Amino acid sequence: MLLARIEKPYFLLCLVFSQLMFVLLFYRRGASSIFQGIFGSNPAWDYSRTHDVYTNLSFFTPDPEAVRTLYCPVRSPILVGPLSITFGRTPSLKKIQLRNRYVKPGGYFSPKHCYGRYRTAVIIPHRNRESHLQTLLYYLHPLLQRQQLHYAIFVVHQAGNATFNRAKLLNIGVREALRYDTWDCLILHDVDLVPENDYNLYVCDTSRPKHMSSAMDKFQYSLPYWAYFGGVSAVTPDQFMKINGFPNTYWGWGGEDDDIADRIRLSGLSITRTPLSLGRYKMIPHDRDNGNEENLHRYNLLKNTRKTWKEDGMNSLHFTLLSREQTALYTNITVDIGEAPPAPTEDSRWKFF
Ligand code: UDH
Numbered sequence: 576m577l578l579a580r581i582e583k584p585y586f587l588l589c590l591v592f593s594q595l596m597f598v599l600l601f602y603r604r605g606a607s608s609i610f611q612g613i614f615g616s617n618p619a620w621d622y623s624r625t626h627d628v629y630t631n632l633s634f635f636t637p638d639p640e641a642v643r644t645l646y647c648p649v650r651s652p653i654l655v656g657p658l659s660i661t662f663g664r665t666p667s668l669k670k671i672q673l674r675n676r677y678v679k680p681g682g683y684f685s686p687k688h689c690y691g692r693y694r695t696a697v698i699i700p701h702r703n704r705e706s707h708l709q710t711l712l713y714y715l716h717p718l719l720q721r722q723q724l725h726y727a728i729f730v731v732h733q734a735g736n737a738t739f740n741r742a743k744l745l746n747i748g749v750r751e752a753l754r755y756d757t758w759d760c761l762i763l764h765d766v767d768l769v770p771e772n773d774y775n776l777y778v779c780d781t782s783r784p785k786h787m788s789s790a791m792d793k794f795q796y797s798l799p800y801w802a803y804f805g806g807v808s809a810v811t812p813d814q815f816m817k818i819n820g821f822p823n824t825y826w827g828w829g830g831e832d833d834d835i836a837d838r839i840r841l842s843g844l845s846i847t848r849t850p851l852s853l854g855r856y857k858m859i860p861h862d863r864d865n866g867n868e869e870n871l872h873r874y875n876l877l878k879n880t881r882k883t884w885k886e887d888g889m890n891s892l893h894f895t896l897l898s899r900e901q902t903a904l905y906t907n908i909t910v911d912i913g914e915a916p917p918a919p920t921e922d923s924r925w926k927f928f
């Protein structure tokens with residue numbers, strides 16, 4: 576009976592078509608979202624019912640009589656889920672400060688009634704995006720406090736007008752964050768991505784680097800491609816050192832996140848991802864920045880990650896620290912990172928092959 580059907584050409588055509596559709600879906604949406612859809616393993620969040628990002632923060636008013644004796648619970652009891660996020664007027668630094676009274680200079684915070692169980696450093700590469708930075712701080716500080724983390728925010732500012740280098744700034748942020756403190760988790764965070772759900776925990780997976788911004792609005796809340804590792808990610812210091820940090824050699828827009836994903840694989844680790852229902856981020860709309868033009872050299876670099884990752888990274892990081900200041904809402908690290916080497920000539924380009 577089945578054999579007879581299979582012989583019919585239109586049945587075969589349907590079969591091939593449905594398989595193609597499945598492969599396409601798998602590639603576009605990521606396997607986890609499909610399994611989630613089919614098996615409903617994650618709660619279905621209702622993003623049309625959102626909460627103010629400052630909800631429940633009064634729980635943190637310190638009681639002068641109280642003595643902290645216990646660790647905070649594994650899962651904070653005061654999370655609220657989906658958050659209301661709008662990009663209208665940029666909140667002023669003064670307003671953000673007033674609403675986050677228990678954040679200490681340098682952007683440090685420790686829960687008041689219990690010992691923070693997780694120590695998280697958020698590291699943000701930055702140049703000339705002050706209004707994005709203020710918007711992010713307005714939303715991120717209360718979210719991290721509600722997660723009851725011991726945390727600090729580090730902004731790594733590239734001085735001068737040379738081509739931007741996101742990955743090198745992140746390497747510097749890690750080195751500087753670890754110089755004065757111990758951290759369980761390093762969160763590498765683009766300045767323009769705002770998390771939409773406070774159950775998206777800013778803690779690391781101890782066995783695998785974690786990609787957190789799995790569902791960005793600019794990619795219609797799905798992954799742009801399967802190996803995507805851009806936006807926001809979380810690694811432990813051990814994982815970061817095992818992959819020799821990030822490459823220092825990607826100047827301009829693009830490629831460095833794919834190099835990082837390759838390093839993870841080449842060093843024997845693999846990537847875990849926040850489920851798509853939870854890893855939702857809104858990107859503050861923007862055009863491409865001056866000084867961060869598309870890196871046309873990136874495909875050549877990416878062909879060679881296998882050969883270069885052990886030499887290009889934390890063990891080859893050079894920069895000049897211009898200043899380190901503790902502002903009211905974050906630690907600002909300003910650096911001179913030099914500039915991109917001259918574009919390869921035809922001759923040197925051939926050496927790659
Ligand atoms: N960044 C800066 N300043 C710059 C460039 C980049 O702070 O001048 C940082 C910032 O943290 C940013 C991150 O690097 O979030 C990544 O850069 P991006 O936001 O420019 O990258 P994205 O892929 O944008 O989001 C690509 C250009 C989109 C143009 C679309 C026009 N509609």
Ligand code: MN
Binds near residue numbers: 858
């Ligand atoms: Mn962006």
